[in-house]
Amino acid sequence: MKKIIPIILLLIIGLNAINISSQKVKNANTVLVSFQKKDISNPKLTFNKQHINFFKSNKKEDTYYALVPISYYEKVAKHKIIISYIKDGKKIFKGVPLEIIDGKYKSEVINVPKGKVSLSQKDKLRTKKEYSNAIKIYNTINKELYFDEKFIYPLATKITSDFGKKRVYNGIFKSYHSGTDFKAAVGTPIKASNNGIVVISGNRFYAGNSIVIDHGQGIYSCYFHLSKMNYKTGDFVKKGEIVGLSGSTGRVTGPHLHFSFRVHGMQVDPLQLINLLNNYTVY
Ligand SMILES: [Zn+2]
Helix, strand or coil, rough: CCHHHHHHHHHHHHHHCEEECCEECCCCCCCEEEEEEECEEEEEEEECCCEECCCCCCCCCCCEEEECCCCCCCCCCCEEEEEEEEECEEEEEEHHHHHHHECCEEEEECCCCHHCCCCCHHHHHHHHHHCCCCHHCCCCCCCCCCCCCCCCCCCCCCCCECCCCEECCCCCCEEECCEEEEEECCEEEEEEEEEEEEEEEEEECCEEEEEEEEEEEEEEEEEEEEEEEEECCEEECCCCCCCEEEEEECCCCCEEEEEEEEEEEEEECCHHHHHHHCCCCCC
């Protein structure tokens, strides 16, 4: 009898706890917040003015989860994630500390022909249109979840350029590397990382022939510079199916696969995200 009471107490505390995948996170990484609670409604999260809805887990009873993508440009600081939900007609607030640490991304100098740096008027209009179309898609949060298995890498080759490298084009800091580059000779089969719906299939100025898959709940994977695209917009693709063949289309110096992810519209480290999603049982 004496031993039972502490165990019950622990269970009650455990049920009220909010779980966070990591209390310290690098810029451009993603954290997962989850909690278990009965009879609640409207669970929401706020981080740095960004509002994120929770989703209910299909695998764990009364469990809610949310992915929090951290911007590449987020400053090193101590923050708080604010969680709210409605229980018995009352709005409950809870705070969880989150510290942003420096990802310490390296710099790389890229020299490209001048014509490709200063775009023609026609190309400027084209890239602007392609960018706004893509952003509209990435900001669309589909409530469905299309996967229930672990994510895979699109191919099993060497990584030739890491995510996050600061890019200095012809001496000017322009951007950072928004994905992970895998070594791939022209014609290498590229696998879908998981199930989803193809939302972009076409040629774009920078990314070349591109396939983008909506995995549901704000998670998108991207496969760029392909020589061949096997699926059209609207097609359902299953994990491991060959979405296309690698190539060197778009603004590249040689053939490779540029693999990237967006979460709630934000560009995040794809390999850290895969590791995160594959290690949590809420999915
Ligand atoms: Zn790349």
